[in-house]
Amino acid sequence: xxxxxxxxxxxxxxxxxxxxxxxxxxxxxxxxxxxxxxxxxxxxxxxxxxxxxxxxxxxxxxxxxxxxxxxxxxxxxxxxxxxxxxxxxxxxxxxxxxxxxxxxxxxxxxxxxxxxxxxxxxxxxxxxxxxxx
Amino acid sequence: xxxxxxxxxxxxxxxxxxxxxxxxxxxxxxxxxxxxxxxxxxxxxxxxxxxxxxxxxxxxxxxxxxxxxxxxxxxxxxxxxxxxxxxxxxxxxxxxxxxxxxxxxxxxxxxxxxxxxxxxxxxxxxxxxxx
Numbered sequence: 065x066x067x068x069x070x071x072x073x074x075x076x077x078x079x080x081x082x083x084x085x086x087x088x089x090x091x092x093x094x095x096x097x098x099x100x101x102x103x104x105x106x107x108x109x110x111x112x113x114x115x116x117x118x119x120x121x122x123x124x125x126x127x128x129x130x131x132x133x134x135x136x137x138x139x140x141x142x143x144x145x146x147x148x149x150x151x152x153x154x155x156x157x158x159x160x161x162x163x164x165x166x167x168x169x170x171x172x173x174x175x176x177x178x179x180x181x182x183x184x185x186x187x188x189x190x191x192x193x194x195x196x197x
Numbered sequence: 198x199x200x201x202x203x204x205x206x207x208x209x210x211x212x213x214x215x216x217x218x219x220x221x222x223x224x225x226x227x228x229x230x231x232x233x234x235x236x237x238x239x240x241x242x243x244x245x246x247x248x249x250x251x252x253x254x255x256x257x258x259x260x261x262x263x264x265x266x267x268x269x270x271x272x273x274x275x276x277x278x279x280x281x282x283x284x285x286x287x288x289x290x291x292x293x294x295x296x297x298x299x300x301x302x303x304x305x306x307x308x309x310x311x312x313x314x315x316x317x318x319x320x321x322x323x324x325x326x327x328x
Contacts, residue, residue, distance in 0.1 A: 067203070094288055101281040105309075107274065108317045114261055115323035118254045148239055151232055158229065189247045 085172045093150045096143035103140035134191065141186035142179070149175040149182075224283060231280035238273045258324065267325045274317040282310040 074080035076087040113124035127133050153171050156162050162171050245266065249257050260266060285306045293299040 094284075097281075097284045098288060101285055101310075104274075104277050104281055105313055107277075108313050108320070111261075111270070111274075111317055111320040111324070114254075114257055115320040115327075121254045121257070144239065144243075148236060152236060155229065155232065155236075186243065186247075190250065 086168055089150060089172050089175065093147060093154075096147040096150075099139060099143040100147055103136070103143065106136060106140065137190045138187060141190060142183045145182045145186065146175070146179045149178045224286075228280065228283045231276040231283070234272065234276040235280060238269060238276070241269060242273055261321075261324045264325065267321050271318065271321050274321075275314055278310040278314040278317070281313075282306055285310075 077083075077091055081087065110124060110128075113120045128137075153162070153175055156171070162168065245260070249260060252260070261270070286303060289299055289302045289306065293302055
């Protein structure tokens with residue numbers, strides 16, 4: 065094993081490279097993944113509240129209806145849509161397609177378009193339907 | 198970096214339990230399988246959530262007591278916490294460079310994801326069987 069410190073290329077996010085759709089979307093996939101890992105516990109909390117009974121559910125619903133709940137819904141729904149569509153892009157790559165520069169950019173813009181559209185739909189449904197519970 | 202110091206210990210023995218020791222393909226495949234399950238179930242889950250947001254407690258409970266919803270929810274949450282653990286594991290491997298802190302973070306992630314999966318399993322069972 066060599067003991068010599070080997071030169072490393074700089075990290076993709078930082079002052080050394082200008083932001084590119086490929087690197088920004090890559091790091092955003094990880095960031096949304098971490099957000100969704102936290103979001104998973106809100107889904108579990110919802111199920112636990114339902115299983116515990118009407119009083120526990122009322123407490124959960126009051127938090128869900130608050131400003132904090134709305135921020136969580138907004139963040140998690142965006143993260144879910146982005147991670148879903150970019151994850152499908154990753155699965156297409158795993159099958160060996162879309163590796164040309166043109167394919168990378170086209171796939172990236174398709175993901176950004178679908179994410180924007182579906183996130184706005186989820187915000188609309190989430191915020192217009194909320195409040196009755 | 199302790200890994201760069203000369204040592205009589207075999208590098209394979211060091212790497213076992215810390216990072217890849219001939220388990221890389223398993224991680225890759227499980228991450229993809231859980232991803233496909235989650236991608237297939239996400240439209241159903243979002244539809245369920247959106248229809249249940251304005252509903253009262255009795256409606257929510259009655260809907261989740263449906264065995265089809267219960268089994269799909271259970272599948273989603275098991276795949277979710279498994280996928281989450283696999284993903285966070287790689288994030289920690291890539292960005293946490295302190296050895297002890299990295300191991301602590303890995304154990305914490307495993308603990309939290311296991312807890313989330315178990316609580317979800319119990320909650321869904323309770324909704325289903327106490328209906």
